[in-house]
Amino acid sequence: MSAAAPGEGAPQEAAAARDGADAPARILLVEDSETQALQLRLLLEASGFSVTRCATAEAALDALNRGVPDLVVADYHLPGINGDELTRQMRLSLRTRATPVLMLTEAKGRDLERQGLESGADAYVPKSADHDLLVLRIRALLRERGAAGPREAAHGAFRRARLLVVDASEADRAALAGLFSQEGHEVVTAAGPQEALDLLGAPGAVFDCVTVDLMAEAYDAVALCARIAALRGENERLAGGFSLVGIGSAGTSSKDLLVRAFSAGVDDVVPKSAAKGAEGEVLAIRVRTLVRRKLLDEDNRRVADELSQHERAAERARAEAAAAEAKAALAGALAQANHDLEDANRQLKDAQAKLVQAAKMASLGELVAGIAHEINNPLAFILAHQGTVERLIGEVGAEADALSEPARRALVKARDRVGSMRLGLGRIQDLVVNLRKFSRLDEGEMRSVNVPEAIDTVLALLQHKLGTRIAVERRLHGASEIHCTPALLNQVVMNVIGNAADAIPGEGTITVETLSDGENDLIRISDTGPGVPEHLRERIFEPFFTTKPVGSGTGLGLAIAYGVVQAHSGAITVETAPGGGAAFVISIPRRAS
Secondary structure (H helix, E strand, O other), X not given: OOOOOOOOOOHHHHOOOOOOOOOOOEEEEEOOOHHHHHHHHHHHHHOOOEXXXXXXXXXXXXXXXXXXXXXXXXXXXXXXOOHHHHHHHHHHOOOOOOOOEEEEEOOOXXXXXXXXXXXXXXXXXXXXXXXXXXXXXXXXXXXXXXXXXOOOOOOOOOOOOEEEEEOOOHHHHHHHHHHHHHOOOEEEEEOOHHHHHHHHHOOOOOOOEEEEEOOOOOOOHHHHHHHHHHHHHHOOOOOOOOEEEEEEOOOHHHHHHHHHHHHHOOOEEEEHHHHOHHHHHHHHHHHHHHHHHHHHHHHHHHHHHHHHHHHHHHHHHHHHHHHHHHHHHHHHHHHHHHHHHXXXXXXXXXXXXXXXXXHHHHHHHHHHHHHHHHHHHHHHHHHHHHHHHHHHHHHHHHOHHHOOHHHHHHHHHHHHHHHHHHHHHHXXXXXXXXXXXXXXXXXXXXXEEEHHHHHHHHHHHOHHHHOOOEEEEEEEOOOOEEEEOHHHHHHHHHHHHHHHHHHOOOOEEEEEEEEEOXXXXXXXXXXXXXXXXXXXXXXXXOOOOOOOOOOOOOOOHHHHHHHHHHHOOOEEEEEEOOOOOEEEEEEEEOOOO
């Protein structure tokens, strides 16, 4: 690759090095040449990339275990594992399967390019290519990767294959160790059976392949292969964990040796000559094939385990989702049950209030009717005799001239007393009439009710509470008769006026108004008391709610009034009166009589 100043040809690209990311793209450079590695590193870092360099593919695999970069730039020709084999191993791992790889080489052969691309590389660029083209190609690969996922993946790490070479010849052991080391394997050697068995049986020992020299004269190689195969079968840790390769003779007289070797458990036999000189590549390829298959099996098992874990996690997630759904359904059912219970409790309170009031009204009606009846009988008797007495006094008064002066004065006094008795008896008679009218509180039949008369009846019965302390103003401008039950004007109006009288601490005024707006008949009762606070206006119609001291109220008056008004499809509201007190407005839809 020709030398160039750092950053040459890439000034226009330097600002775009991040490709929209917060950190610069990370590149792993695999190059054994110190000079070319330095040139590439300076070029890439000047273009805005973060570069980590490894001299061998084996070191690159270790680096990939520590972290996955955004892109790998690898030389094709490397000591040990070549660039194409590095790419193949990356493509076999889920951790690095999607990591783009750019292959570099100084050769110009089409076969090398084909090999590099077939191994899984994403692009193949000659080292002599223009620097601008190299940087642009890298940026294109990074754009293709895009935001496909996180840089790190929680999958299995790379590991180098571990080989055990058993050979009595020190020279052959060194040759085989060098051959396999160039393939990127980790090699351990043993000179004899006992050393080999000790290595295989050591705690934590893991081997991917064992080679045994079948032509050894110092020990029985076939027997050693049988013992190794038996050890492989007995030890669960080693079962299927390594391949056993015998290195034997290529002569025709070796057929018996081959039969005995395969019978002893050897997986493959390679001629002795293949392990030396240029033919050593045959042995390396055959071992590489066995080791690769073993690593692939490991990867497959790992992927299967991960899939099983994912399936179990998904099953747990589904179970948790089902449990959460069931819990949510249970919570919803519980909330609905609580709501239904609250409604039932509220209905029960309303029914209780109505029953209490019905019983109260029934008892009161019977009591009032009985009292009125009991008073009415002697009252009629007294009125009859009072009339007789008044008539007789009148007859005597016609002959007053014949009487003495004291007798005349007594007659005048008697006539005055009889007149006062007539007025008192008249008031008692009016009170009895009002009591008989009020005794019909529990009548539920709709009929035409005289409004002024009903209001006067209520005020007469509440006179003991009003006295001279509270003045009552009547502004009866509405309809003189409305179609309703007697309880509407008797019970509702009485409760509201009674509460207004209780709310006024000293002297005050209660105003009773009747209005009509064409569709509704309105009764407005206002007072000069302290009024109803805003935060209590939504609760004053609740059963058993009262602001009176304990023992002074049941909290049923306004609740019953609210129920009676609702039974007429009307409304009762509370607002602030012009004088600052409370104003209750009763609205009843007008009906035909």
